[in-house]
Amino acid sequence: MKSTGIVRNIDRLGRVVLPMELRKLLDLKVQDPVEIFTHGSDVVIRKYRPSCVFCNRDGDIVEFKGLNVCSHCIAELSAPEEYFSENEIL
Numbered sequence: 001m002k003s004t005g006i007v008r009n010i011d012r013l014g015r016v017v018l019p020m021e022l023r024k025l026l027d028l029k030v031q032d033p034v035e036i037f038t039h040g041s042d043v044v045i046r047k048y049r050p051s052c053v054f055c056n057r058d059g060d061i062v063e064f065k066g067l068n069v070c071s072h073c074i075a076e077l078s079a080p081e082e083y084f085s086e087n088e089i090l
């Protein structure tokens with residue numbers, strides 16, 4: 001993790017303003033969704049990238065019946081016989 005040297009106070013509603021230079025650097029725009037993680041005692045904010053409900057990949061995602069699924073898993077679901085041996089199908 002790289003320090004930015006920026007220190008900000010949390011306001012009484014729990015908000016923190018992300019500095020403009022950081023938003024520009026990370027291409028964060030108004031109304032962009034961000035995801036909040038914890039890592040030990042750290043709070044990590046990341047630009048939201050939808051990920052596959054099956055394999056957790058975050059690229060090439062399609063929404064299907066309200067769930068995010070990647071193209072790899074869609075292919076696997078469409079032709080399971082190509083991915084499983086006969087014993088696994090039984």
Ligand SMILES: [Zn+2]
Pocket residue numbers: 052053054055056057069070071072073074
């Ligand atoms: Zn997947």
